Amino acid sequence: MRIKSLALALTAALGITVSTAAFAQETREFSVSTVLSEAFPWGQAAEKWAELVNERSEGRLTLKVYPNAQLVSGDQTREFSAMRSGLIDMAVASTINWSPQVPELNLFSLPFLMPDEAAIDAITQGEAGKKIFAAIDKKGVKPLAWGENGFRELSNSKHLIDSPEDVxxxxxxxxxxxxxxxxxxxxGANPxxxxxxxxxxxLTTGAIDGQENPLSVFDVARVDQVGQNYLTLWHYMADPLVFGVNKKVWKSLPQADRDLLQQAAVDAGAWEIEKSRRELTETLVAIKERGVEVTELTPEQHQAFVDATAEVYTKWTPRIGEQLVNEAQAAIANR
Ligand code: X2X
Incomplete structure (x- = not known):
């Protein structure tokens, strides 16, 4: 808008008439919802997306990031519905928060499905990832790229946990x-x-004893300061992030801008995944230095948790889709 009026003023001042077609593309601003701010890798992913889009569109497209799920008054599980209805233009969202509306996203929450980072990539970068994007699309939001919140570890204020009995x-x-x-x-916990x-x-009042979140969240949110002195690295699941756009907004964009937006999301996602994985070691050192008792599981202890949660698959595989679960498991086995 500003460039256009400046151009019009200039041409008028110079007494010349030129086609304004070259200036006809208006600037647009879009809202981007996140749960975590730019103090966390998640918020940084959204800010990186905004930065790349701004640069590559030469200021024509602006993404304004609204952290803390503020566009849905903190109620993060309403984010997907708010996006579908157009209350939110775009989001960088956890698969956990969208899974109530998109059952396929529960795949990532199946306990101990993904043993390592390569297993996450085997899903997101393969056929299963495409199927999951198709499911999001079908439910009314255009998915563009993957990011990562990370492997979720279990903390509590009571005692060390290294067996299912401790939970x-x-x-x-x-x-x-x-x-x-x-x-x-x-x-046997009380979730x-x-x-x-x-x-x-x-956590502060002691109304709850424990929580599970990636190390970056435990670290930056200073979860140790609210009495969470015990942290078990059980890697039971990881939540990827999805860069998504409201369908109406997507349709309103010319193809070149869609490509620009998607490529910027892919680049921001890859940047954030690499960064958050690289920072994990350092983050763990910082957490230990604060006096948090960190427990790593032996293969036998780990297996006890796998066995104890196996029945979750029986109930949830049909809801997620048997074919999708099988495909993901095969991709992980061949990673
Ligand atoms: O609420 C959480 O635990 C968080 C921040 O990790 C998500 O939004 C899934």
Whole structure:
């Protein structure tokens, strides 16, 4: 808009008439929802996307990031619906928060499905990843690229956890899908659904004993300061991030801008995945230095958790789609 009016003013001042077609492309601003701010890799992914889009469109397209799920008043599981309805233009979102509306996204929450980072990539970068994007698309949001929140580790204020028995009776905060209630109930815990906005106060007052989040979140949000002194590295699941766009916004964009937006999302996602994986070692050192007791599981201890949560697959595989689960497992086996 500004460039166009400047051009019109200039041509008028010079007493010449030129076609304004060259200036006809207006600037546009879009909202981008995230749950975590730019203090976290997740928020940085969104800011990187905004930066690349701004640069590559020479200021024509602006992405304004709204962190802390503020566009849905902190209620992160309503983000997908708000995007579909057009209340939010774009988002960098966790698969966990969109899984109530897109059942296929529960794939990533199946306990101990993905043993390592290569396993995440085997899903997202392969046929299973395409199927999941098709499912998101079908539910009303255009997915563009993958990012990563990370492997979610279990913390609590009570005692060291290295066996399923240790989890029994613990009040653990979870979010998103009822799948998490099943995982923790199967382990004998007392899971409770809560948004991230409510989690920290609940940890502070002791209303809940534990929570699960990636190391970057534990570190940056200073979860150790609210009494979470025990951290078990059980890598039971990882939540990828999805860069997505409201369908109406997507359709309103010329093809060149769609390509620009998607390529910037792919580049920002790859940048953030690499960065957050690289920072993990350093983050763990920082957490240990603060006095948090960090527990790594032996292969036998790990297997006990795998066995104890196996029944979650029986209930959830049909909901996610048997073919998708099989395809993901095959991709992981061949990684
Ligand atoms: O709420 C959480 O635990 C968080 C921040 O990791 C997500 O949004 C899934």
């Amino acid at each position: 029994q009776g613990l009040k653990v905060r979870v979010v998103g899908s009822p799948l998490f209630l099943d995982t923790f109930s199967t382990l 409770t659904q809560m948004s991230w906005a409510d989690a920290k106060p609940a």
